[in-house]
Amino acid sequence: MTAVPPLVFDRRLLRERLRRALAHGAPDFLMTRAAEDLADRLATIKRAFPRALDLGTPTPHFVQAVVAAGRPAPLRAGLFAGANIVADEEALPFADGSFDLIVSGMALQWVNDLPGVFAQVRRALAPDGLFLACMPGGASLVELRVALAQAEEEITGGASPRVSPFVDVRDLGGLLQRAGFSLPVTDVDSFMLRYESMFALCDELRAMGAANALTQRSRRPLRRGVFLRAAKIYAEKCSDPDGRVRASFELVWLAGWAPHESQQKPLAPGSAKMRLADALKGWKPPE
Numbered sequence: 001m002t003a004v005p006p007l008v009f010d011r012r013l014l015r016e017r018l019r020r021a022l023a024h025g026a027p028d029f030l031m032t033r034a035a036e037d038l039a040d041r042l043a044t045i046k047r048a049f050p051r052a053l054d055l056g057t058p059t060p061h062f063v064q065a066v067v068a069a070g071r072p073a074p075l076r077a078g079l080f081a082g083a084n085i086v087a088d089e090e091a092l093p094f095a096d097g098s099f100d101l102i103v104s105g106m107a108l109q110w111v112n113d114l115p116g117v118f119a120q121v122r123r124a125l126a127p128d129g130l131f132l133a134c135m136p137g138g139a140s141l142v143e144l145r146v147a148l149a150q151a152e153e154e155i156t157g158g159a160s161p162r163v164s165p166f167v168d169v170r171d172l173g174g175l176l177q178r179a180g181f182s183l184p185v186t187d188v189d190s191f192m193l194r195y196e197s198m199f200a201l202c203d204e205l206r207a208m209g210a211a212n213a214l215t216q217r218s219r220r221p222l223r224r225g226v227f228l229r230a231a232k233i234y235a236e237k238c239s240d241p242d243g244r245v246r247a248s249f250e251l252v253w254l255a256g257w258a259p260h261e262s263q264q265k266p267l268a269p270g271s272a273k274m275r276l277a278d279a280l281k282g283w284k285p286p287e
Helices: 011-023 029-043 061-068 114-124 142-156 169-178 198-207 224-238
Strands: 052-055 075-078 099-105 125-136 182-195 245-257
Touching: 029 061, 029 099, 029 125, 029 245, 052 061, 061 099, 099 114, 114 125, 114 169, 142 198, 142 224, 142 245, 169 182, 169 245, 182 198, 198 224, 198 245, 224 245
Parallel strands: 052 075, 052 099, 099 125
Antiparallel strands: 125 245, 182 245
């Protein structure tokens, strides 16, 4: 019997918040940064990718990046305005081998069954097709997490999760391999942004549609005293001499190929032509 993945996120609430955020001009600095990186990554790959799909990216940034890298514009699939194909990232409607390239930007961090999504993406790729995705990593907003948890614990005697969890980069390579991808690679773009205060950071997250949407979140509004205490903790631990506070962001990139006989493969055990002991003969460690 197949295990049902836990419902970590309220995806209906997420879609509604994102819809409102985009309608009011959501800040797009993270998406812009990711899209520029995507264009650079595709520019180094000498492949045409005639059939491409943008999975879940809520804005046109990734479509524009694919075109800027000299490839045909991908179809857009998702549950957002402007999608060519109405599709939930957790239930893809595509036949096996439908695409040569699938990209996704800032969308997969909020799926409840990430391994299942990876498996579906793998099936939708043609042999030697490429999957490239970007999502926030586990170190994002760590300062905000700590400040809110400490303040709530001090004042109420307990803490409820207030910031959505993100996947650790160390887990993603294994998930890609488990889904059947060849040559899985992950890397991280880590950077700091600065804000006038913790409140300014929270305002920007809400404007992006990225407020807490955990199914196990507390339904009670956070007390004003907790917010004030959290802001003080944040400022004490993470402020610069000019009074502005720092916020960590991490964009995790993952890439994997649908298997094909032309791809590089590791040598079979025992196929080496020289023993390690022979290779090290005469070698001396530096003094």
